[in-house]
Amino acid sequence: MAVNRQMHQLIEQFLKLKPPKFNGRGDPEAAPRWVEELEKAFDVLGCTEAEKVTLAVYQLQDSAIDWFATRDRVFPEESAQERKLAEFMRLRQGQMTVDQYEAEFARLSKFAPRMVENPRDKVQRFRDGLKPDLRSKMISLNIRDYGEMYERAQAIE
Structure with missing residues (x-):
């Protein structure tokens, strides 16, 4: 895969793989299973770490989006850029x-x-x-x- 590929092309390819959504609710095993499924798609597409974050965010729903927006309290090293991205998502x-x-x-x-x-x-x-x-x-x-x-x-x- 070209390093400089367009993000929208990557998103289209990603969505064609029908990756699972995640809403943050349900049994405790739901999150690890969701990550495993996404990792399969990321491997197929040869994603960078930054692309993985962007694509995973696309699959968040409901309370999981809220978690993404507040995760800087849990992971203080998250950058202001990522917080603004989360604000945009919400x-x-x-x-x-x-x-x-x-x-x-x-x-x-x-x-x-x-x-x-x-x-x-x-x-x-x-x-x-x-x-x-x-x-x-x-x-x-x-x-x-x-x-x-x-x-x-x-x-x-």
């Missing part, structure tokens, strides 16, 4: 206006450049963080351009 519009949400999205996406380098991924991640009613309207419009997504969300709001 970003949701919540009570923010579309403008405020977009500003946060733009600020935090700088810490996760590989997650937004593919325009499709960027639009999807932005859309998925919108309030549920707004998100469902955006899904039905099938918008594939980030600027258009942002403008339509502002208009609907």
Whole structure:
């Protein structure tokens, strides 16, 4: 594998292997089994350590995402970059206006450049963080351009 391959290509290849999701709940053996399954995919794809972290984060759900975001208390050597990446992963519009949400999205996406380098991924991640009613309207419009997504969300709001 080329060292400089595009992250979105790697993510597509990874997802084709149908790796398991992990939500942080269930029996204590779930986490080690999940890691073993991911390691198989990582071996097939020849992943670097940094790529492994990024890909594993894609498979986190629910309380496991919260753990990822707070793990710096358990592993203090985690960098500020990784904390900002986790913050980006958790970003949701919540009570923010579309403008405020977009500003946060733009600020935090700088810490996760590989997650937004593919325009499709960027639009999807932005859309998925919108309030549920707004998100469902955006899904039905099938918008594939980030600027258009942002403008339509502002208009609907």
